[in-house]
Amino acid sequence: xxxxxLDDAILAAHAVSDADRLAxxxxxxxxxxxxxxDGKAYGFLLVQAYVFALESGSPLANDLHARLKRMxxxx
Amino acid sequence: xxxxxEMLSNVLQPVGAARGLPNKFxxxxxTFEAERDAVFFRNWAAVGFxxxxxxxxxxxxxxFLGLPLLLVxxxxxxxxxxxxxxxxxGMILVDEPKKMRGVIRCPYHSWCYDLNGxxxxxxxxxxxxxxxxxxxxRDDLGLIEIRSHVWQDVIFxxxxxxxxxxxxAASTMLERWKEFEQPGYFGGADSTFExxxxxxxxxAVENYCESYHLPWVHPGLNSYSRLEDHYHILQPGEFxxxxxxxxxxxxxxxxxxxxxxxxxxxxxxQAEYISLFPNVLLGVHRDxxxxxxxxxxxxxxxxxxxxxxYADEPMTGRDYADLRAKNAAQWKEIFEEDIxxxxxxxxxxxxxxxxxxxxxxxxxxxxxxxxxxIASQMVAVA
Numbered sequence: 001x002x003x004x005x006l007d008d009a010i011l012a013a014h015a016v017s018d019a020d021r022l023a024x025x026x027x028x029x030x031x032x033x034x035x036x037x038d039g040k041a042y043g044f045l046l047v048q049a050y051v052f053a054l055e056s057g058s059p060l061a062n063d064l065h066a067r068l069k070r071m072x073x074x075x
Numbered sequence: 076x077x078x079x080x081e082m083l084s085n086v087l088q089p090v091g092a093a094r095g096l097p098n099k100f101x102x103x104x105x106t107f108e109a110e111r112d113a114v115f116f117r118n119w120a121a122v123g124f125x126x127x128x129x130x131x132x133x134x135x136x137x138x139f140l141g142l143p144l145l146l147v148x149x150x151x152x153x154x155x156x157x158x159x160x161x162x163x164x165g166m167i168l169v170d171e172p173k174k175m176r177g178v179i180r181c182p183y184h185s186w187c188y189d190l191n192g193x194x195x196x197x198x199x200x201x202x203x204x205x206x207x208x209x210x211x212x213r214d215d216l217g218l219i220e221i222r223s224h225v226w227q228d229v230i231f232x233x234x235x236x237x238x239x240x241x242x243x244a245a246s247t248m249l250e251r252w253k254e255f256e257q258p259g260y261f262g263g264a265d266s267t268f269e270x271x272x273x274x275x276x277x278x279a280v281e282n283y284c285e286s287y288h289l290p291w292v293h294p295g296l297n298s299y300s301r302l303e304d305h306y307h308i309l310q311p312g313e314f315x316x317x318x319x320x321x322x323x324x325x326x327x328x329x330x331x332x333x334x335x336x337x338x339x340x341x342x343x344x345q346a347e348y349i350s351l352f353p354n355v356l357l358g359v360h361r362d363x364x365x366x367x368x369x370x371x372x373x374x375x376x377x378x379x380x381x382x383x384x385y386a387d388e389p390m391t392g393r394d395y396a397d398l399r400a401k402n403a404a405q406w407k408e409i410f411e412e413d414i415x416x417x418x419x420x421x422x423x424x425x426x427x428x429x430x431x432x433x434x435x436x437x438x439x440x441x442x443x444x445x446x447x448x449i450a451s452q453m454v455a456v457a
Contacts, residue, residue: 019176019177019180040203040204042204043203043204043205044199044203044204046204047198047199047203047204047206048198050196050198050206051180051185051187051196051198053177054177054178054180054187054195054196055176055177055178055180055187056176056177057176057177058177061177068206073204073205073206073207074196074206074207075206075207075213
């Protein structure tokens with residue numbers, strides 16, 4: 001999936017309030033920004049992923065929370 | 076509020092001398108709002124049924140007299156009532172009934188609350204990608220929980236937080252009906268219905284708690300349950316109603332609902348109907364009970380929500396579906412017969428020379444008691 005396709009997929013998931021998919025897609029987007037060394041975008045996208053993982057009751061939430069907490073971004 | 080004290084002095088008299096509540100209590104918006112605070116928010120008022128949120132993580136938003144509330148059944152099975160308002164910017168959190176898969180996420184800035192009301196996260200609150208801020212104390216920013224109590228599947232709330240515990244506030248009723256204090260089984264979709272009535276909520280209470288009208292409004296009922304077979308039930312400050320000595324269900328020639336277990340002999344023929352102040356109408360019979368929650372939809376409109384419960388689980392199955400449907404239809408017919416009179420009394424309250432009416436000391440005592448209670452509540456905060 002290209003970055004553009006990922007953006008489109010995120011918008012499509014927002015349009016149907018698919019929290020499960022949003023958690024996964026934002027998580028994927030966060031990894032890309034991490035690899036690019038864009039720390040600001042990485043942190044932002046990780047938070048987005050975490051919120052939708054919490055909303056959907058996804059097991060991703062625990063891992064995302066741990067990562068954010070290690071980074072000093074979450075309590 | 077001071078003018079209520081003077082206005083209500085005639086209501087706060089013994090039944091023989093009293094007048095009913097003045098017209099303002101039925102047609103004046105300012106009085107309605109004062110009554111909301113004095114009557115509904117200071118006491119235990121019913122806002123819904125447990126069956127509105129039947130499963131874990133079910134959530135249902137409701138509007139109760141303008142107060143946005145959220146009924147939630149937690150993952151521990153317990154029903155809680157929250158103000159349906161985000162602590163951040165005051166956004167409505169949930170706008171339709173739904174099952175929560177995880178947290179309750181505010182649709183505005185995504186502050187997230189768990190089903191116990193605890194604030195779980197505050198995304199980007201400290202700037203992009205930063206979920207914490209030293210000025211944001213999550214422990215102080217959980218959802219506002221409204222004091223609640225579930226009894227026989229009816230969800231009561233006390234908004235002010237000042238009422239005595241429910242078991243104390245309703246102690247006389249609980250004692251009176253202690254034999255029925257056993258699990259009730261909701262009959263399901265065929266055992267619930269709603270009636271939308273164009274009257275102030277109080278008129279539904281007033282009509283329900285007296286038997287005087289039965290021969291005129293319910294002639295079919297009166298054919299086997301005569302006026303003289305009924306008795307008044309009076310408990311100042313808590314409830315009023317009436318009972319019958321000749322309950323005799325006749326839904327089928329060869330089948331009947333199970334009875335509640337361990338009932339004393341008197342309940343073979345007796346059934347009772349109580350208006351638990353302010354807004355719950357209850358009925359108990361040896362084989363079923365029901366609750367009617369009166370939901371004020373404004374000054375001159377009320378929704379009556381009826382739910383029927385049975386004595387054991389098999390009564391809720393397919394084998395009894397026909398009997399349940401017949402039972403619900405009979406009750407619906409009776410409650411619908413009352414609509415004409417409560418709507419007629421509402422229209423009559425616009426008659427500017429109506430003085431609250433005159434009570435029959437012999438027949439209207441339950442209604443008088445309710446008026447007296449309303450007046451007492453209003454005067455107490457004056």
